[in-house]
Amino acid sequence: MLDQQLVNALSLGCVYALFALGFTLIFGVLGVINLSHGAIFMVGAYAAATFMRVFSLPLWMGLLGAFLFSGLFGLIIDVLVLKPLRKRNAPHLIPMIATIGVAIILNNGVQAIFGAENLRFPAGTIPDDALEFAGIHVTVLELGIVMVSFVLMGVLMLALKRTQMGRALRAIAESPKAAYLVGVNVEGLFYLTSFIAAGLGGLSGVLIGLYSNALFPLMGQPMLEKGIAVIILGGMGDIRGAMLAGLFLGFAEVLSVAYIGSSMRDAVAFGLLFLVLLVRPKGLFGSLQERKV
Amino acid sequence: MTAPLLKVEGLKVSFGHVEAVKGIDFQLHEGQITTLVGANGAGKSTTLLALSGLVKKTAGRVTFDGQDITGLAPHKIVSGGVVQVAEGRATLTTLTVRENLELGAYTRRDGAAARAADMERIFTLFPVLKDRAEGLAGNLSGGEQQMLAIGRAMMAKPRVLLLDEPSMGLAPIIVQDIFRTLREINKLGLTIFLVEQNVRQALKIADRAYVIETGEIVLEGSGRELLGNPRVQDAYLGN
Amino acid sequence: MTGFDNFWAVYSNLVLSLGINGLLALSIWLTLACGMLSMANAAFMGLGAYASSILTLNYGLPYPAAIVVGMALPALVAAIMGGPTLRLSGVYLAMATLAFGEVVRIAVLNTESLTGGALGLNGIPQLTQWWHVLLALVITLLVLWRLRRSKVGRAFEAIKEDETAAGLMGIDVGRHKMLAFVLGAAIAGLAGTLNAHLTFFIGPGEYGFNRAVDILTMTILGGINGLTGPVLGGVILTILPEMLRGLGGFRLVVNGLVLVLIVLFLPKGIWDPMRFRQWFQRKGEAA
Amino acid sequence: MLELSGISRHFGGLKVLQDVNLAVPDKGVFGLIGPNGAGKTTVFNLITGLLPPTSGTIRFDGQDLAGRKPFEITRGGIARTFQNIRVFKEMSLTENVIVGMDAKLRYGAVGLLASTGLFRSEERRARDRARELLSWVKLDHKADQLADNLSYGDQRKLELARALATEPRLLLLDEPVAGMNSSEKTDLMHEIRNIAERGYTIFMIEHDMRFVMGLCEQIAVLNFGRIIARGGPDEIRNDPQVIEAYLGREDDEATNEGVTV
């Protein structure tokens, strides 16, 4: 049983990490806890499901569509909401509150359009059957989620570490003023970050939506709660930290179900998280300074 | 006299109801060191930030190399060749020294080889940066960070270097180094606009100098002239 | 029935909710004023609500005594957990306090014999009178107003801006933070007690993440530079959905839109005296 | 008055201070100079309790400061200013200064809640005192402005007034004139001299030699975490080790003004 549970934990951890990647990116670069990320996640899932049903598209087109569509939403949110707040030098919790408003709009807008009931991706989008190795069951989708999340983490980390744009993003994260001074198009990179972060949110919406196969307007809300835990535990905007924290949460949940009792799962997981914070007050990889706004 | 490389006319900057810069004119000539001196709060930093596009100009016109750059976005100004080393240095402490330098070349499109060559040049100018290249910039001491800030600005291949109090908080020996370096890079042909509290030294190395008081330029002349000006001696040299 | 009676019959609960939400907003304002982003107040509200309801429901304790317990228990818990937790700063404190809230929620779910678990507690006597809420709000405002005008308020503000510098000005940072945290917990507990004895029923789902975010939203939206802001924010966020009732399916979309617009045009919160002054001055100049 | 004996401080593998022994005498102005990164600010951080020393003891008026929290040390009579300015930007100048008096305002919870006569007289006293301290640094005309709107140099002066508000006996100043021009430095020099004459002991870090040499009776030089010289201004000025590490040679046309004056 333990081997199966470890596989379960890995895939659940990757589910959380996948959601958290875009979330932590926007947190790191813009310094905003974007509480509409859950709604964007949901929008991505609905967009892909709709595209795929209406135009009978294959999954990869659905994923691409979701990425572009939610990315576009992220961009619009940035232009209409976050940018004016940056311009006005709003105190640092204010953008977060604005994104709550955005989430309310998106959640209820989707409900008004699609109704409240559960939708799903077209049957057969991805093989449902599990593969079996030595008594361990995994599905293609789980393998896909694990792979996608590790690949995305690798790509993002490499991009941030090695490319000029990545350096620029890190510069913005530390000090937009310093970034301006070296000639970084800070606004442009804010847009790009919002686009990519939201796109990743939408992408994770599709994959996780396929996993649960029950889409509903508020499906992003529970993810958002876990996602916040993950990105903060990982440390401000740290990609590697988000991945590790996602896995941490996944393992904490699965192992507490396996060995302590499922009714104590969240208490154990969050209790551990609490303790980790007491030991590492800046998260797992919190060497970065919090930007003083 | 040749046409100025950078020309500022009627520059005004306000913060809310406070006018920090009240319509000033000045010019930078190619290959010269120009300095702007003044008391605390006179508006020196504000002027520099306005030149770089980091604070909004309420009025005025800035021409650089014959082109109007008044309303350009900050990154456009940098890629045009006007680069600033800001007050407090603004080194990126979470990046390594090398990364800071590489970021300096952010706006350049002339290939890795040219950038690497420039980096070597900066390493010869500031050998200590080479020793610490892979360390985090945040661990450098104040003086080393100042050198890094200047080096980073030079990585952008500037035509005009704007410096805001580069000597602040530095040990005397380092201050000497910095001023020596400034003159060296000036000799390489770089135009320098220097804002300093260290008025005596600034005037000593400046070809041209302006004195700013509460947002207005009250005196201008060559460095030597102002150094001998009794009003300057009285107000800024503390004699 | 007179117009007022009629109004009161329909809207009494709404009006009292305004007061209770005002209290909640003030409870988190207190910690924000001290620079702490604590999200534990929803949990403290729940602790107060459960403690007092269990006492009035099962043991017939008089309401005043229940109120005291409803404030004291969260305050005590805050005092105990404040020690290790308040060292954290910024979002890390927010996360730790959210985690604490989650643990409280699971504890309630798992102590069914006492708390009813997911089914909650029902049949709680409706003991809250309109004047209880009013009095609670007035006293809270008065106390906070006095605090704000004194060295304690100044110390809070200094800590908010720069904890280290405040400490080096001779301010006992730890004690002040603890004071804000514990007092905030007591106020949240009071709000929880009043609410529980108004609505017959409480359940564990009411005191989770969403409530924590709601409370924060009220305060930030209202503006944290004063006591008027949080109360105003509480009032607006409570009334807004009711006012939009006529709009049907898209009412919450409009609700969200209004929220975004308020934030965009009043980025320092609704109650922003500086901006008011600016407006007046601009008018004065124009005239 | 203040005595550091055998003080070391390490950050990970970095030995920032090694076996530093210093005694700051009662009354007068004592200076600490040294190259960037020598560990000067760290010395202040140790004295004010922001950091614990790796080893060694610090005594103030004969009492060991080990384990005391920063606010306790401040209340015990040591105040400081910061190299990187740390005024409370969103507060007015007056409020900034009154924050420094926190421990000296003696009204309890009752006085506070009921706005008793004691409360009002104490608050009035604080306000008057704040104005007086601001006038010492010539900022009283800006008393009701927000600190954020002050320029760099004025913020430094505000920090000084705020530190004085804690009624210290020992005042630690970390580069008080950084960012000021010569005439402003001269002004501040007078003001600090006045403060010293009022009976405060001043312990100061500064890179401006004219300022340091003009004010300090005693100077210690820190280099790479060790004290390399100690003495009066003239001794220090001519100490070859200090010149090598810190002052530099006067072979340059644009020499440091401090050395020539």
Next chain:
Amino acid sequence: ADIKIGVAEALSGGAAQYGTAIRNGFQLATDEINAAGGINGNKIVLVVEDEQGKKEDAINVFKKLIFQDNVLMVFGPTLSNSAQAADPIAQAAKTVAFGTSNTADGITSIGDYVFRNSVTEADVLPETLRVATKHANVKKVAVLYGNDDVFTKSGYDNFKKALEDAKMPVTTTETFAKGDVDFKAQLTKIKATNPDAIVLSALIAEGAPIMVQARQLGINVPFIGGNGMNSVKIFDLAKGASDKLYVGSPWSASNATPENTKFIKAYTAKYNGAPDQFAAQAYDGMYIAAQAIKAVKLTGALPADRAALRDALPNVKWTGATGAFAFTRANDKAGKPAGYDAKQQAIVSVTKGTQFEIEK
């Protein structure tokens, strides 16, 4: 004159899925009744308000309907929690509060103006268990339920009691939380205990993925579900993994009585989708209320009419989409008679292909 009836259901928020179905059920019944000439010539007018599934809003909406809109009676609210908060308002105002979806214990203890036609699972589960045991040879079961939701938790409480009564061994009891997407940890644990069936108290959003993931882990035993799983959505959401789910309820999509057939046809035509149990109970609830209203002589004096309606309701017998229906008196906490619960016969059905098949 028109007869105003209040409908307070969750049309937004997490419970909107159920609230909307319920509203549709009321609307359908109302339209039918009005098309047939109304009640004694009077048309029914629904006053629909969104209570968001929150207790404060439920209270506010109840007050608005009762005191401002002057409705004759109120249907709703959607969730049991909201009912616990709002029904006392109706009780105090001596106005009938009629729940069609509240299954938690104690709702009808609030007072004699509180009615419901939603069957608590206590009544149907023993029957479900019996049938499932008989057909699938169940000797021991594992239990899985949502422990943070009233609906699924009270379902579990009743399951537990039924299992005890039936002396059915339980291999393990596991929980999950609303909004979870991954249940494999619990299922893996369940699998290790080798049960013959899994008793599942869940709503469809979690229930469907649970069935899918169970099959993926190689768990092929039957599921025994509660009310929440009684929806044809299961065939869509758990496509390919929906077989062998036993549910017991007075209503079944496959129950081919004329009343039910008519209801399903009308609903599908009007709303472009299959009804679920929530819609069926709401639909019947409206007809039950209509029967009672038909029996009273409306005077136009609201308090008198409301009281008369209350007195007439308990006597209604009705056969609708959910089969034969009658009220039965419930007791309050002190054991004195209070409100009214439903008394109905359970139908047990099992999923096969894309159909519920009725099992006896």
